[in-house]
């Protein structure tokens with residue numbers, strides 16, 4: 001039997017929240033009165049982050065361990081939410097990995113300007129300082145795509161119990177926008193919501209990993225810039241649309257947070273964490289009847 005507090009308070013889970021955009025998303029959601037479970041794969045980093053937020057007066061922030069690549073860890077989180085709240089109102093799938101091994105000094109020496117990063121002009125420049133290996137790509141896909149799917153699947157029964165329709169926010173990237181994929185057929189199929197399914201999207205992911213192993217990325221028209229990361233986010237966007245179709249009572253969207261100064265881009269980003277978390281927070285707090293199955297560039301609806 002739920003007590004009154006349990007039934008009226010809104011609760012959220014944010015993944016990868018010990019630092020960066022995830023940490024700031026927890027701070028902003030907590031400040032707006034939501035009870036937030038800050039999750040992190042590393043207990044020390046996670047509990048330190050929670051302490052920082054408690055220091056800011058946000059006693060409504062809890063910590064729970066979560067490694068999105070680990071099914072047992074995911075199940076332990078689901079059990080915790082079940083016991084603690086009996087439902088979940090907001091899930092922000094924020095944890096992410098870049099999929100490359102970087103020579104950071106070499107990257108800094110290139111002194112690439114933000115515009116060249118964003119437009120794709122820097123693609124050839126960075127090839128010498130960024131390597132995609134089979135392992136780095138797998139870690140990226142397992143975190144940014146399969147990690148999101150596994151966390152979401154485990155929490156869906158709790159999200160379905162949210163009284164006013166749950167919100168799911170998948171933190172994506174402009175790297176996943178369809179126009180950036182050189183292969184026209186992949187672009188077309190990924191953009192066709194009618195015929196999209198989870199199985200079909202998984203198939204694209206496995207095809208990408210196969211092409212990577214066989215040194216056939218370029219010839220098969222995958223992005224040259226951050227290939228694994230770009231694929232993981234394009235597939236995450238497609239998955240978001242399929243999920244939104246399956247769960248029409250929820251608002252399920254994906255968002256590019258902006259080009260934000262964090263570890264994941266080796267601090268090449270230009271926006272502050274406050275700016276970077278705005279999209280996620282807005283989508284987490286969408287009022288009833290809001291859009292679902294959409295892609296947002298920060299706080300504005302954009303083309304997939």
Ligand SMILES: NC(=O)c1ccc[n+]([C@@H]2O[C@H](COP(=O)([O-])OP(=O)(O)OC[C@H]3O[C@@H](n4cnc5c(N)ncnc54)[C@H](OP(=O)(O)O)[C@@H]3O)[C@@H](O)[C@H]2O)c1
Pocket residue numbers: 015016017018019020021022040041042045066067068069093094095096097143147171172173174256257258259260261262263264265269
């Ligand atoms: N910064 C940007 O300009 C930008 C642009 C587009 C999209 N994004 C997206 O924004 C999201 C947040 O990134 P950020 O910029 O804030 O980078 P960040 O500061 O590097 O944060 C990434 C977070 O993900 C966590 N993480 C990685 N693998 C994990 C796993 N297996 N299980 C649980 N947590 C894991 C990291 O934990 P550890 O500390 O333990 O490594 C960290 O907390 C990512 O999805 C990223 O792709 C960022």
